Amino acid sequence: MNPVEIAVNGRKVSASTEPRTHLADFLRDTLNLTGTHLGCEHGVCGACTLLLDDMPVRSCITYAAACDGSRVTTMLVRPGSGRRSDSKVLRPITTGLFKVIAFKRC
Numbered sequence: 001m002n003p004v005e006i007a008v009n010g011r012k013v014s015a016s017t018e019p020r021t022h023l024a025d026f027l028r029d030t031l032n033l034t035g036t037h038l039g040c041e042h043g044v045c046g047a048c049t050l051l052l053d054d055m056p057v058r059s060c061i062t063y064a065a066a067c068d069g070s071r072v073t074t075m076l077v078r079p080g081s082g083r084r085s086d087s088k089v090l091r092p093i094t095t096g097l098f099k100v101i102a103f104k105r106c
């Protein structure tokens with residue numbers, strides 16, 4: 001197990017994870033942050049996209065242990081809230097998410 005400390009949507013969290021656990025699974029299963037969704041789990045569809053230190057990454061192919069000390073911004077922050085995912089990269093995605101598919105269970 002590897003200790004991982006990351007800031008998720010501006011809040012620091014720490015947990016231990018297996019070296020091969022992907023970031024999406026770490027967020028969903030370990031931290032119970034289910035806003036990040038999985039589709040193909042092969043890095044193709046983009047459903048799991050989030051920001052890692054302000055750069056878009058596919059969390060299904062990113063190891064959580066490699067993210068130690070990083071900032072992660074997920075889709076869970078509502079557009080217009082002034083928080084980090086209000087970035088130019090995620091804003092169109094989050095706006096569409098809340099307009100079109102906000103009924104989706106998290």
Ligand code: FES
Pocket residue numbers: 037038039040041042043044045046047048049058059060061
């Ligand atoms: S789940 Fe499809 S790219 Fe990650």
